Amino acid sequence: MPIVSIQPTGEVIHLEPGETVLSGLYKAGFAYTVGCKRGGCAICKVDCLEGEFGYSHPIADSVISEEERADGTCLSCRAVPEGDITIQLRGEDVRLVNPFLAQINARARDRARAYAESRSGTATSKEN
């Protein structure tokens, strides 16, 4: 259950496994500048400050350059986190447009955290 943290504003968003950064943020009620949502227009690029991600589809060289593939550039509509990641938007902040979705996401995040803690608790007790 990857967590996306957004700097510098501090939002923490829970993603389903396999979900793209863009999809996760919109499903959590947030909006930012996006275009085609299909990897073609390059408008939704953000910077990945920490963590790993992969791309769910082939990305055209005209959209992501060789250099950008190594410098943390994250085409958010196609980027699927491989664990927790920290991102920073370029020239804007996310806007909360649907607080109800944000509440649902916060609860899902809490449940996922509690589940993970209970699992690690079980593992610890077994070791003991």
Next chain:
Amino acid sequence: MAVMRMGYVHARVTDLAEAKHHYANTLGLYETLSTEGKVFYKGWDEWDHHSVVLEEGGVGVVKYGFKVEYSEDIDIIEKKARDFGLTVERMSKGENPEIGDGIRFTAPSEHVFEVYHEATQIGTEVGTHNPEAFPRHLVGVGVPGLDHSLILAEDVRTMENMFRAVFDFFPTERVQTDLNDDDAHYIATWMTSNNQIHQIAVLEGPQGKLHHFAFKLGDWNEIGRAGDLFAMDDVPIDIGPTRHGITRGQTIYFFDPAGNRNEVFAGGYLAYRDRPINKWTPDQIAKGIFYHAREMNERFTTVST
């Protein structure tokens, strides 16, 4: 001499399987040929072999083909293109499957245009012998055919001059900074060779880019129904249904699975060579593009492939 229409658009897609699902099952184009890494389509009311070519790898537009009425038109256009200062090359029959001999040139905007006269005729899906009004089992939107394309170019005026000089196109509408053409900077132009309100439009922007290519529909009801189908198929909508002030056409902009912008376009008034050009000033461009909202969305000028 006469260019009859934009005969085909050849575009790139990142994933051919996903693209085929969109163009065949959502838009309802008919697949006429599939080769290694390419697929060819026509709409149900088109008779030539194909109007859309998709090639796997990348995004954006590879080239456009314009069909001329007579084979001699190819030579005439070749001469006019050279006179305009363009480098023209000959293309032979079969370089594009089912398309005859022709010419190819790269425009000042860096877009590639081909001109041809012959295409293998397949026929419309209703035929010509006491035809029905439409095919009974259309798939998805069931677009009848390709309509037009909007491309981006750094120098719109030069592109208008080129289409005038080489294709004998005339502008129907323009966005310009001054109503006096001599003083104006051209921001966008809509051009055609016949009664179709536009076959090609050019908007100021980065060289070689595709803004969208459009499929024709009949009326508002068909536009609305297309929007419903886009919701069912999770097609990203850019804007619409709405109306363009420019052309008066009814529209939805949406994206294919590679992020290329498509449009379904209905209506638009008849173009004539002697009809005065509609001129839009930059302060009203938002109304010209999106007549109802009268606000530019943030994607219109920034999102292209």
